Every structure is written in C-alpha cells, then in structure tokens.
Amino acid sequence: xxxxxxxxxxxxxxxxxxxxxxxxxxxxxxxxxxxxxxxxxxxxxxxxxxxxxxxxxxxxxxxxxxxxxxxxxxxxxxxxxxxxxxxxxxxxxxxxxxxxxxxxxxxxxxxxxxxxxxxxxxxxxxxxxxxxxxxxxxxxxxxxxxxxxxxxxxxxxxxxxxxxxxxxxxxxxxxxxxxxxxxxxxxxxxxxxxxxxxxxxxxxxxxxxxxxxxxxxxxxxxxxxxxxxxxxxxxxxxxxxxxxxxxxxxxxxxxxxxxxxxxxxxxxxxxxxxxxxxxxxxxxxxxxxxxxxxxxxxxxxxxxxxxxxxxxxxxxxxxxxxxxx
Numbered sequence: 001x002x003x004x005x006x007x008x009x010x011x012x013x014x015x016x017x018x019x020x021x022x023x024x025x026x027x028x029x030x031x032x033x034x035x036x037x038x039x040x041x042x043x044x045x046x047x048x049x050x051x052x053x054x055x056x057x058x059x060x061x062x063x064x065x066x067x068x069x070x071x072x073x074x075x076x077x078x079x080x081x082x083x084x085x086x087x088x089x090x091x092x093x094x095x096x097x098x099x100x101x102x103x104x105x106x107x108x109x110x111x112x113x114x115x116x117x118x119x120x121x122x123x124x125x126x127x128x129x130x131x132x133x134x135x136x137x138x139x140x141x142x143x144x145x146x147x148x149x150x151x152x153x154x155x156x157x158x159x160x161x162x163x164x165x166x167x168x169x170x171x172x173x174x175x176x177x178x179x180x181x182x183x184x185x186x187x188x189x190x191x192x193x194x195x196x197x198x199x200x201x202x203x204x205x206x207x208x209x210x211x212x213x214x215x216x217x218x219x220x221x222x223x224x225x226x227x228x229x230x231x232x233x234x235x236x237x238x239x240x241x242x243x244x245x246x247x248x249x250x251x252x253x254x255x256x257x258x259x260x261x262x263x264x265x266x267x268x269x270x271x272x273x274x275x276x277x278x279x280x281x282x283x284x285x286x287x288x289x290x291x292x293x294x295x296x297x298x299x300x301x302x303x304x305x306x307x308x309x310x311x312x313x314x315x316x317x318x319x320x321x322x323x324x325x
Contacts, residue, residue: 006032009315010081011049012035012040013057018081019275021308029312045069048264053315059083059268064092068322071096076322079103079314081307082226084234086207101314104159105298105306110204111163113234113297117256118200121228122147126291145199155191156205156233157184157212164204179205195222199253200230207234226253232297235259247287254289260299269296 007030011022014035027287028034034051040061046069048054054075056062067088070078078093078100085102093100120126122223123144131137154161161177162184162277168175177186178194195201203222205211215229215238223229229252231238240261246252261279277281284290 006030006065007053007319008051008314009053009055009312010034010051011037011055011311012036012038012044012047015057017304018308021305021311023310025309026284029131029316031312031316032187033312040066040070042066044077045073047222048073048274049077051075053077053079053318055079055081055311055315057195058087059264060085060087061090061264064089067093067098068098071098077101077318079311079318081311084206086234086236087324091106097115101318103307103310103314104309105303107159107163108295109300109303110160111167113154113258114160114164114202114204114230115167115290117230117232117258117293118147118152118228118231120291121230121254121289122150122200124289127288130288148176150174150199151197152200152202152260153178153194154186155179155194157186158180158204158206159238161204161234164202174186195219198224198227198230201235202230203233205233205237206252207236212236213239215239215243216324217245217277219248225251229255230257231255232258235261235263238282242282245282247284247290253289254291254293255284257294257309258293260284260292263295 009031011033014037019035021055022033022035034047036047040056040062042065046234048070054070056078058080072300076098078098080100081103083102083104085100090100106283124142128142148171152168154164155177155178157177157179165177165184165186166174174196175187176194177188182188189295217239219241243255247255260281266278285292
C-alpha cells in the first residue's frame with residue numbers, strides 16, 4: 001500500500017460545483033486540497049503557506065503583487081483553471097521562480113456553444129425570444145438564413161477551432177480558415193480574404209500581444225457587408241468601439257459574443273441591482289441584432305470535470321518533476 005504523504009494544493013476562487021469535484025477526485029489522486037471561494041490576492045496568498053502548488057480561476061486578474069506574495073509563501077507552481085493565460089503576467093511569474101501551467105478541457109463545450117450562437121444570430125433569435133416573452137408572435141423582421149447557404153470563416157484552428165470546423169461540415173456550408181500555424185485540414189486563406197468572403201466570422205485564437213484587437217477598425221471595415229461576428233475566444237480580440245460603430249451604422253448583420261472587452265468585474269456576478277460602467281457593453285446590449293452571454297461557453301459538466309481533474313494532474317506532474325528540489 002502506498003503511504004506517501006498527500007500533496008497539498010490551495011485552490012482559489014473555488015465555486016461550489018468545483019468544490020464537489022475537488023473533494024471527489026483529490027483522495028484517489030493523493031492530493032489534499034485546501035479550498036477557498038476567495039480569489040487569489042495579495043491578502044489571501046497566505047492561505048498557500050505549506051503548499052508549493054496553487055490552482056486559480058480565470059475570473060479575477062492575478063496582479064504582480066499577488067505573485068510576489070505567493071513567492072513569499074513558498075509557491076512555485078500555479079495551475080490556472082483555463083486555457084488562456086491573459087489574466088496574469090507569465091514573464092514576471094517566471095522571473096520570480098514561479099512556473100505557470102494552463103488546463104486543457106473538452107473543446108466540445110465551446111464548439112457546441114459557438115454553433116448555437118451562429119444559429120441564433122442568423123435566425124434573429126434575440127428578437128424572436130424577446131417578442132415571445134411579451135406574447136408578440138408576429139414574424140415581422142424575423143426571417144432567418146440557413147447555414148448551408150452561407151460561408152463561415154474560422155479564425156484559429158487549434159483544438160476548439162478544429163472542433164468548430166468539424167461541426168460546420170455537417171451543415172453543408174462553405175468553410176474558410178485562417179491561422180498563422182495551420183494544422184487542421186481546412187481551406188486556408190489569408191485573413192483579409194476570409195473577412196471579405198465570409199457571411200459569419202468566428203474567433204478561436206488565443207489573446208496575445210500580437211492578437212489584441214486582431215479585428216481592429218481597419219479589419220472590421222474589410223468584413224463582408226451584412227456579415228455576423230461570433231466570439232467565444234477572448235474579448236480583447238475585437239476592438240469593441242469599432243465593432244459598435246459598425247453595428248450601429250448597419251455595416252454588419254449582427255454579433256454573438258460570449259466574451260467582451262472589460263468583462264472583468266461584470267461577468268460572473270449579479271449586477272441586476274448595480275450600475276454597469278461599461279458603455280460599450282451597454283451599447284451592444286441595446287442592439288436588437290447583438291447577443292451577449294457571460295463567458296459561459298466552456299461551462300458544461302464534462303468540461304468542468306476536465307478543468308478540475310487536469311488542474312490536479314498539473315500540480316502532481318510539477319511535484320513529480322521537483323520532488324528532490
């Protein structure tokens with residue numbers, strides 16, 4: 001029987017459904033989790049004392065001051081329960097001796113959601129649902145379009161982009177792809193050609209310094225008139241002010257966004273009774289052809305289990321590599 005001591009992991013920003021999974025999975029993996037709903041901050045870093053590994057969520061940015069506090073607490077590895085890293089400074093973490101790992105999860109959750117948003121956008125679902133809620137069942141201005149008659153452009157063909165491509169083939173539509181490092185079989189074209197020819201443009205590329213405002217004012221101006229933009233990647237991939245202007249001028253047919261710039265502090269909270277100070281978000285929500293959802297594309301039972309299990313596994317792999325350090 002293995003009597004090796006359990007490895008300690010402090011889990012920050014732990015939601016109730018995540019807590020259930022951590023408690024279920026940790027014993028069989030030889031891990032002793034310290035769970036807290038508190039976000040990782042300079043003042044909560046002390047909860048990690050005694051543990052070299054911590055697991056954090058992506059909902060709250062991790063400041064350099066918090067990284068310093070983690071370092072003082074003896075933390076040398078951070079597993080972020082997300083694919084993206086844009087909520088912390090990787091270079092700074094490395095400079096103070098902290099390694100960071102992301103967590104892969106089922107790409108199907110986001111891919112399914114992306115297709116749902118596409119269909120809702122081209123079928124004017126926002127108008128239909130709003131009217132139905134007040135018993136207005138007229139068909140006026142609700143005529144939609146069929147995917148088989150459209151060209152869909154997929155920007156980014158990693159795991160999620162590839163899963164979107166696979167689903168789109170079943171609808172019989174023409175599919176174009178753009179990626180600086182193409183891997184998945186697809187009809188790859190230059191980005192400008194994709195924007196010019198696509199009736200729907202969907203974003204699945206990581207947010208980096210290079211991809212920030214990938215769809216800026218100039219590129220949005222090159223998008224096919226009447227096209228729809230779908231974003232389940234990161235809000236910073238689109239210049240929101242330019243997007244709002246294009247929508248208000250009728251340049252675009254609509255947008256379906258699961259992520260928006262400046263969502264931190266707004267999404268994942270009940271803001272029904274407190275003012276929202278994001279003018280671009282408010283402008284977008286007022287438009288009848290714009291769908292906004294609160295960064296929920298990833299959120300399925302399957303993906304959540306992947307996030308929790310792989311976060312634990314990341315920490316175990318780190319401890320295994322550094323057991324004699």
